[in-house]
Amino acid sequence: MSGLIACHECDLMQRVGTLPEGSTATCVRCGAILHKRKPNSIERTLAFALSGLILFGVTNAFPFLSLKIGAQVQETKLITGILELHKSGMSEIAFLVFFTTILVPFLQLTGILYVVLSVRFGRLYPKFRRVFRYINLLQPWGMMEVFMLGILVSIVKLAKMAKIIPGISIFAFFALIVVIAAAISSLDMHLVWEKCDQYRKKHR
Numbered sequence: 001m002s003g004l005i006a007c008h009e010c011d012l013m014q015r016v017g018t019l020p021e022g023s024t025a026t027c028v029r030c031g032a033i034l035h036k037r038k039p040n041s042i043e044r045t046l047a048f049a050l051s052g053l054i055l056f057g058v059t060n061a062f063p064f065l066s067l068k069i070g071a072q073v074q075e076t077k078l079i080t081g082i083l084e085l086h087k088s089g090m091s092e093i094a095f096l097v098f099f100t101t102i103l104v105p106f107l108q109l110t111g112i113l114y115v116v117l118s119v120r121f122g123r124l125y126p127k128f129r130r131v132f133r134y135i136n137l138l139q140p141w142g143m144m145e146v147f148m149l150g151i152l153v154s155i156v157k158l159a160k161m162a163k164i165i166p167g168i169s170i171f172a173f174f175a176l177i178v179v180i181a182a183a184i185s186s187l188d189m190h191l192v193w194e195k196c197d198q199y200r201k202k203h204r
């Protein structure tokens, strides 16, 4: 049963065929958008995911913030900050920060890349469907923007005590938030399932 979509507004089931690029299918009953076929979805998502991985590398390899008190300068990387949390007895928070700002973004980026490359080269890599489902499951767990907000608040508070020098990593982190959001929103979920079906039919 391919092409059946339930309207997320009024729950009416209706059949939507393959849409031409850039066009939109709307619900016959309530007019809500059922599916929007995004132009160049696969190529754009691929570009975002690749730049995301580069930014991810920069975010984790370079200093995040430097604190200058008197003549003393202390550099912190994202991971050393997390280890500090762990050392000072806040292991749960350390794990949460690690999970939401390092692990989830990494899994999201590699997962998207895996799915997009698979579709791009017209073959289903192993566990394709599971990986694709995980991308959606992970989405609520990426909380880089919450972390960023926390950082900004503490910068304002610390500014009275020390001079704060932002590192390259913090800018890459900021860009990474935008790039991950762009990669997810440019990925056309329906198109991926459509390709998945086509492939399965061809190789049955």
Ligand SMILES: [Zn+2]
Pocket (backbone or CB within 6 Å): 007, 008, 009, 010, 011, 012, 027, 028, 029, 030, 031, 032
């Ligand atoms: Zn509807």
